[in-house]
Amino acid sequence: MGDLIAWLFSFFILLAVIALVLYQIMCFLDLETDYINPYELASKINNITLPEFITQGVLCCLHLITLHWIMFLLCLPYLCYNVNLYIHGHHLVYATEVFSELSREKKQRIFKLVYLAFLLFFSIFWMIWSIVDED
Template identity: 55%
Template sequence: MVNLFAWLLAFFINISLIGIILYQLMCLADLESDFINPYDTASRINQVVLPEFFTQGILCVVHLICGHWIIFLVCLPNLYYNVQRYTERRHLMDVTEIFNQISWEKKARFWKLGYTVITIALSMVLMIASIVD
């Protein structure tokens, strides 16, 4: 029963990650469509970057503590990427360079979104397998 609660917690954490990444993508799309100015876009994205990193770290810790080794190893590269961006101080959007970086930032967030969707699909499969056993 505890294992099921751990899988459900991981599922809801993954859903929150998808929400955060979609919010960032919507902000970048609004900037491209000229619905919002660069300063507001950068400030909105910068407000949710650290919560995204923290949520990804919590997800990895939950999988590590519960002994879900396969999904922990799947989540680890994304956590490493986030830690690397944070230590190199490239995690925040720069208002002056936002138009030069917009295509790269959108690609990176689309990759994160795809990676998170694959992670959630794999965790659903593993959750169902653990319930059946």
């Protein structure tokens, strides 16, 4: 039963990270269609980037603590990428440079979204596996 609870936590944490990345993509799309200005975009994105990184770190630690090694190893590259962004200061979006980096930033977040969907698929698979395995 404890394994199932861990997978449920993992599932909901992954949904939270996916929601944060989707919000960032929507903000960039709003900037492209001129619904928000670059200063609003920078403020919105910069306010939720750190919670996204922390939530992903919590997810990785959850898999480590619950000894789900495969999921831990699948989450680790994403966590290392986020830590690398944070260390080098590339996690922030600057209002003055946003239009020159718009394409790269969108592609980066779309790649993150695809990677998180991949992790969500595996999380659902392992959750179902743990339900079937208990019987």
